[in-house]
Amino acid sequence: AQSVTQLGSHVSVSEGALVLLRCNYSSSVPPYLFWYVQYPNQGLQLLLKYTSAATLVKGINGFEAEFKKSETSFHLTKPSAHMSDAAEYFCAVSVVGANSKLTFGKGITLSVRP
Amino acid sequence: DSGVTQTPKHLITATGQRVTLRCSPRSGDLSVYWYQQSLDQGLQFLIQYYNGEERAKGNILERFSAQQFPDLHSELNLSSLELGDSALYFCASSVVASGGAGEQFFGPGTRLTVL
Numbered sequence: 420a421q422s423v424t425q426l427g428s429h430v431s432v433s434e435g436a437l438v439l440l441r442c443n444y445s446s447s448v449p450p451y452l453f454w455y456v457q458y459p460n461q462g463l464q465l466l467l468k469y470t471s472a473a474t475l476v477k478g479i480n481g482f483e484a485e486f487k488k489s490e491t492s493f494h495l496t497k498p499s500a501h502m503s504d505a506a507e508y509f510c511a512v513s514v515v516g517a518n519s520k521l522t523f524g525k526g527i528t529l530s531v532r533p
Numbered sequence: 534d535s536g537v538t539q540t541p542k543h544l545i546t547a548t549g550q551r552v553t554l555r556c557s558p559r560s561g562d563l564s565v566y567w568y569q570q571s572l573d574q575g576l577q578f579l580i581q582y583y584n585g586e587e588r589a590k591g592n593i594l595e596r597f598s599a600q601q602f603p604d605l606h607s608e609l610n611l612s613s614l615e616l617g618d619s620a621l622y623f624c625a626s627s628v629v630a631s632g633g634a635g636e637q638f639f640g641p642g643t644r645l646t647v648l
Contacts (some may be wrong), residue, residue: 446565453636455639461641462537462639462640462641462642463625464535464639465637465638468636510586519581519627519635519637520581520591521566521568521578521637522576522578523575523576524575525575531560
């Protein structure tokens, strides 16, 4: 079975600072990895996904993530935080198989200080 | 707007009652997934349907059931409700049934409050 660990529940950065949200996964087979963002009172929106092509994945809103197999990590970064980035971020994993269910991490709340 | 619609947005009911949550997938998507989001359990996969047939089951209680109709909309039925069933229930849809790489599009959710 696959799992995702997102350490810490809350990250606070200043506007313009680097955003780094950590995600580590566990999977016995090659995984597909996703980052979703949830704004208050809204559903989840896909930021980016890794599906075994390029290890550095670029997503929407200036976010990117790098798949590192040796570290079983898929950390999300953005060079310069914007106030509108304040939201909850979920890392998720799925694998090739009979279904494509997503297994989510606990989520990280990102706050951006003016 | 993801193209996935869910009704109702909010639902308040009492313990022991039964409710039905409805989901309409994006046009052309054959797979529907149901997820539960709660403070203590986080986001958990409940069940998947593909073109009317159950495809996968997750941490779904026996008191819960779902189905997907010929027009591809899906309903999640929750019965004998308990306080702990209070949560946000999301529906997601995708084109693919399996393979893992397909993007899932999420609806806005139904917030269920059991009093």
